[in-house]
Amino acid sequence: MAAVSAPLQSEPGLVARLMGRPTSGIGLIVLVLIALAALLAPWIAPYAPAKLSVAHRLEPPTLQHLFGTDDLGRDVFSRMLYAARASLSVALAVVVFSSIVGIVLGLTAGFFKKLDTPVSRLVDAMMAFPDILLAIALVAALGPTAVNVVMALGIVYAPRLARVVRASTLVIRELPYVEAARALGVPTPVILVRHVLRNVASPILVQGTFIFANAILAEAGLSFLGVGISPDIPTWGTMIAVGRQYMDQAGWIMMFPGAAIVITVLALQLVGDSLRDLLDPRLAKDI
Amino acid sequence: DPVKGGVIDVATVGEPPTLDPMASTADLVGIVTQHIFETLYTFGKDWAVTPLLAADMPQISADGLTYTIPLRTGIKFHDGSDMDSADVVASLERWEKIATRGKQAAEVIAGIEAPDANSVKITLKKPYAPLLSLLAFNNAAAIIIPSENAGEDPLTKFIGTGPYMLKDRKPDQFIQLARFDGYKSRDGESNFYGGARKQYLDEIRFVPVPDPNTRVEGAVAGQFAYADALPVEAYDKISGGKTKPVILKPFGWPVFVMNTKEGLNSDIRIRKAVQAALAPNDMLTAAFGSTDFFAVDGSMYPEGFAWHNIVGIDAYKPDGDTEAAAALLKEAGYDGSKPLRILTSRQYEFHYKMAQVAQAYLEQAGFKVKLDVVEWATLTKNRQDPKLWDIYITHSPFLPEPSLNGFMSDTTPGWWATDAKHKAVEAFNAESDPAKRAKLYEDVQKVIYDEAPIYKVGDFNALAAQAPNLEGVTPAPWPFFWNAWLEK
Amino acid sequence: MDRRTETKPLLVVEGLTKHFPARNGRIVHAVEDVSFEVKRGSTVGLVGESGSGKTTAGRAVLRLIEPTAGKALFDGVDLFSLSAAEMRAYRRKLQIVFQDPFSSLNPRLRVAAILGEALDACGFPRGKARRERVAELLTLVGLSPDHATRYPHEFSGGQRQRIGIARALAVEPEFVVADEPVSALDVSVQAQVLNLLGELQKKLGLTLLFIAHDLSVVEYLCDEVVVLYLGRVMERGPSKLVYAAPRHPYTKALLATAPVPDPTRRRTHVALTGDIPSPIAPPSGCVFRTRCPEAIAACAETIPPVVEIGNGHHVACIRHDERA
């Protein structure tokens, strides 16, 4: 009811509102920069990521090598740009994959009463597996390729989304506008998409941001453990794993990718948090 | 001066898959179990075979077919029983059946018997020079266990005659060995693995620490008296204070094994192209950092070994010969469509690093390269299948007996089996005079370089860390801690 | 008599019953054996306290929930016996307007799309004709055609309720259930919406089932009234008769307790004591007897039948004739 207070004001766009808050504004800018860096890696990177120069191994940061060189004399900065591509695209793929699975499961459980119990139990059971552990087991079973890592993490995160979607669907299903659509004889699939899915978009977006962040961390963890995507594709996680051996001679190899993870994940969380504030009416209710 | 007492923690590269040294060729199994179990022979200085449980070197018949081995008396097993020839025969028969090296020997062994309680007799089908070395080895080892346990497979009672006995084992946590008070040492001086074995330490604990950096940090923090197999990068780190570096020089050699049976490398011209393309200098630098830890060396055995020679090694190009490689490729009609598959793992980081450098050089020469990076377990499985790879990367310590190297057999992955090889190897194996064998080995090395069934990258040293107060440890590829003591 | 009351009923509801499953295998008797008629072009009011089953009855008639038992003859066709596909064809003849003007409109759709969905449902072609139809509908409910491009949150409660009404009217229904369409609105806006409904009914010849708990609104708007209590009909009949001479103790109590904006007519006593019993375990016999000031022992024994006492006035009370 409190939403009545300002019904006549038209709202500015979501991005504008995110930019309007200092935290999410910074987060968004950082994310855009990182995404640009990843996208433009081939043009920005001063060296080819795999270009080795054994004579110049373990050189500290200089003007030639902004972030120094690694154990094979490769340019850490260039590799980080390419690693951003891999890490971000894996994480993004995880978000997409888990969203699809989660949305299907959540909508099914939430909208079709008969399927609720079985699907929810399945989701509960899937939730019972700790993320990295399940991912490790799946990757171990399927083999450490990018596709399998994405699938494994996707399966790990899908139930979370499924729960969110289910919870929202349960609410939306009972809302009068859905009933109005039913009263008009609108077919169920159309109702699902036009009314339900559209309105669970906000929680999915919020959750998706957090899954993105978690997926980056999880992928790094998997790579660190050596069960991530193929090690000849640089990711931040594999870079840390390599850099670990040179922690005190050549700390930069490990510090820069670690910092990249922290910054990216932090930015995502800042944005996600603001998104939740802006999109979740429960929390937005009194201001 | 040596003092009795004390407990040491030894950080090892992981948990040994088994404590039955017959069942595995893993170095780690040998390192741990050599304290518990003993063999008839072992290696003394300069890798000369020397008796351990045997009283003396065997009497070999003139035709080289009968070995009569006298046994020491008064030797007790950890369970208190006495060792006699029946135990030895039962143990050796088990070895023939179970151990990789035992199976190898079984092909030439006609029979093993005990003429009396204190000697055994081994009859051969044909003269076989490597036999004593095989008996002396500490992995897939011909250990002597009580005859009543010899029927066990897998072994569950770890009863040996060694200076230390198994007290407790918590997989992935520790293997605890305690001094065996009934141990009877040989008299006289210690002689590398042989000679007298002194039991100064009360307990030796092997702690599996699979992560090399954790081993380094543990050593630096003073947690381990000895930490095995450290990354060479850690040298500076372990050089101060609570621990000090131990370099075993030379330790072994990294090797690229080529699949001579199927795929690209079944064509000798391609193999020669690989041989020409690779640049060991950069590969070793990437893998081991400074020349303190490696040597660019084409000889199959480095200087200091009886087997050292330089025959054939001009095919070994320290900085690679890209043009020659490209020419060879062209001659072979390689069009760059089929990738050269390099199977490697990151279990040993230096394998992977060499692979990466190798890839760069091979690509320069015109190869299309695909790195297939898998877990070690997968690698050991996949290398069995000739369809899956063209090169796989491994390494080996310098084995005291050249015929123990895998590629010397026709059946190990790589499947190198040519007439030239057979001719050289058979001559080598049949000869028992060491001096003549060294000469014959030149031929073997020549065939290896001519046919390129393997590519030896170079020599590398092993780095370990040792507490400053730990004394009496002889640098060895498989470190042992009898004879060691803790300075007060 | 009003001209409208003479025409034959458009909707006849007979023995409508709806049970919901409750926890532990019990059931909620939301609607029990409810019968009433709605004549073409007339307005029937459904009144009762919260939980008496008004909404459930309304939704069941439209088969938005599946009824447990009963019949709903719409123009002679039993809606409850239709297959899902057959029902879809009927949907556009029967529409509903909801109570809450905020949750009854999808916040992510523009007004044009909300109305468009309704137009889709009756196969209205896209394009210019549709835009004109949307404008026409908006004008009909007193909004301006350029409101079509706005989102629901850009409207006030009363305006949203108008959009809800426009959506219901878009398919040109014959029968509309209005479930407390004004309860959530401010008093000053409530009158606007009531006037609109009245006008539209006249103009379009709508038949209306008007659900409300505000007795004065029902008295004003409805030709007939059905009083529900715990899912059962207590009394029904032409509004005039029921309001002027209620024959059921419950109706009397309702009318007596409804606050009237006139300080000079303050009540002196409370007619009803106690709470409404749970619909999971309704009292035996007459469901109202636990609160009825006139209850006697016999009330607990039989469920009083709904009997006609003349002029379409029906009562379900075994003592109704004692008070006649």
Place this chain on the structure above:
Amino acid sequence: MLRSILNRLFGMIAVMALVVTIVFVIVRVTPGDPAAVMLGPDATAADVAALRSRLGLDQPMVVQFGRYVLGVVQGDFGQSIFLNQPVTTALAQRAEPTFFLTVFSLLIATVIALPVGILSAYKRGSAFDQAATTLAMFAASVPSFWLGLLFIQFFAVKLGWFDTSGYGGPGASFLDRLNHLVLPALALGLVSSALITRFARASMLDVLNDDYVRTARSKGMSEWRVVLKHALKNALIPILTVIGLTAALLISGAVVTETVFGLPGVGSLVVSAVLRRDYPVIQGALLVIAGLYVLVNFAIDMLYLAIDPRVRY
């Protein structure tokens, strides 16, 4: 009351059954033949076939599943290929460090997170709140293994306060073992405290807006009493849930942390089992951990019952 306990018990059993099924499926999707893996590279086809039939791998899937379930029900998770001991024994031997690591991290996380979360919510929008939220978010952004590495580098190697790895030798005192747990528990606990803080804050915020909190204030109660007696108790339910969830997350965090710190726990067992292709161990560990998670959830449900009278239907 009893009825709802039984209800939940039934739900839990259903979930457990699904968990067992999922684990079974995961292991069965593994390409390759477990028997071949067990016997190692040199095994002959005949040996593999013999082992297959000994393990029942030649039976139809349904039969295999039945046997597997039967085994699990009896607490038999099979035999570790690598360790040559029952999986249950292997797990039991490694339970202790994982248990203490989890408990301590959870303790650290909760002790930090609860007060901070509550205060943050109470002082919503204040400098404290902003600092706390930002810090929590920062903590949640740090990969725990990276933090662990930094900790080792600083506290163990540079300062030498703690051991870098392991869990003490045989017969080490409990205190000595504690010493080994401090850094990993801290690394893990700090990262997890973030989640709990944010959740505690959110649920407190929710509750602080509730009507009965206003009622409590209108009674003339002191603020801390309003917050601790009326608000916190209501917020506790979602907070408990997230603490339970965190316990599960911690186990998964333990996988990486144990590896970094060389703790011989269930986590590092799983990692090495993966590298060793020791499928029965992976299977068993997954099952036990998922089972624990389900149990924890059940326990939390029971706590709900104890705390919230409304749940007793």
Place this chain on the structure above:
Amino acid sequence: MSETLAADTILSVRDLKTWFVTRRVIAKAVDGVTFDLKRGETLAVVGESGSGKSVTSLSVMGLLSRPGRIEGGNILFRDRAGKVHDLATFGPADFRKIRGREIAMIFQEPMTSLNPLYTVGDQIGEMIALHEKVSREEKRKRALEMLKHVEIPDAASRLDDYPHQMSGGMRQRVMIAMALACNPSLLIADEPTTALDVTIQAQILDLLRRLQQQFGMSILFITHNLGVVAEIAHNVVVMYAGRVVEQAPVNDLFAHQRHPYTKGLLACTPNAGRDIDATGERRALYSIPGSVPPITALPPGCAFEPRCDFAIPPCKAAPPPLMPAGSDGFSRCIRSAEL
């Protein structure tokens, strides 16, 4: 204390301004509210949703949530000892002494206003224990007594019930019992019957009236239902968009409205006697055109001017002051005399 308070007046709100100030907007939720409440009487505050009724009552209780703040005006309150306080200047600690003991409050939503985790006995007992030193048994006894006062059947057995085990009407009774437990001199009731059914509403109103006679407290009764006002109030304050537009004794107000808004409100409630003619044909209801403007965008003049049938150009210029109107009332309309 510069302000004086007539001896029979317990609460006097004078030109109260309570604003919600955020970075983006200033919401003047209450902007000029003035009324007096006499001892032992009931003052009803009516107004549509959002008109500032709750904010007014929360200002009196000091329960405003951020970013709400009293920006001006006085809230004079006479305590039991006869001392006059200006609540607008109170800090949290001062309020704690007043709340519960001097001023108690009940709320609109009986469903959510009680803490679901404590028994009703505990919650009533807590109120007593907060303000008086009582033993455990004493507390329980007093709680039971209060439950009996509010006519909960079988009170002894309901004492240990949890709120969810009670119906809405019961819960509202419990709220009242709790509010009156320490015998406050002022009870603020914020729409206490809005969420209830008519039959239950009648019971609660009856109960309040009876308790007022018994305990002698004054009641500030907030509602938007004019019927309820007629039922319970002695005096009435009508609010629109954060301002008092009219104040009058209840009979005067219903007899003759001195503000077009009040007039409109009364006219637009359907009344069959008035709106349906003899032939059964219903007349269109009177309706106030337009809708309530958002408080963040009020017109510069009279807030009701855009919807007012009586508006004249001067209405647009400046907000009219609250002027005496009728015998004992006030109106914020410059044309009140003409109505």
